[in-house]
Amino acid sequence: MSRECHISSLVVHSRPDRVASVVDGIGAIEGAEVHGGEEAGKLIVTLETETENQVVERVNAIQLLDGVLAAxxxxHHFEPVPELE
Structure with missing residues (x-):
């Protein structure tokens, strides 16, 4: 089975009073990174994962963070990772 690289981006809408804790929660998720939007409570987030299932798991984890209104x-883009010989 060949390895894959999945790159995804999300918009995460947060309650204004919970933005800081949502950013911290997202930062604790492996492969997740916040790239801005804290001022408006609409966070720009990227995910880097190895499988499609990991994308779904991480989106679900973000949706369940306290203060998240929507994710x-x-x-979403994926491609095979070339095997090194």
Whole structure:
């Protein structure tokens, strides 16, 4: 089975009074990174994972964070990782 690299982006809408804790919660999720939007409570988030199942698991984990109103998948791309000889 060949390895894959999955890159996804999300918009995460947070309650204004919980933005800091939502950013911290996202930062604790493996492969997740916040790239801005704290001022408006609409966070731009990327995920880097090895499988499609991991994308779904991490989106679900983000949706369950206290203070998250919505997490919407905006982009998803994957490609095989070349095997080194």
């Amino acid at each position: 919407t998948l905006v982009f």
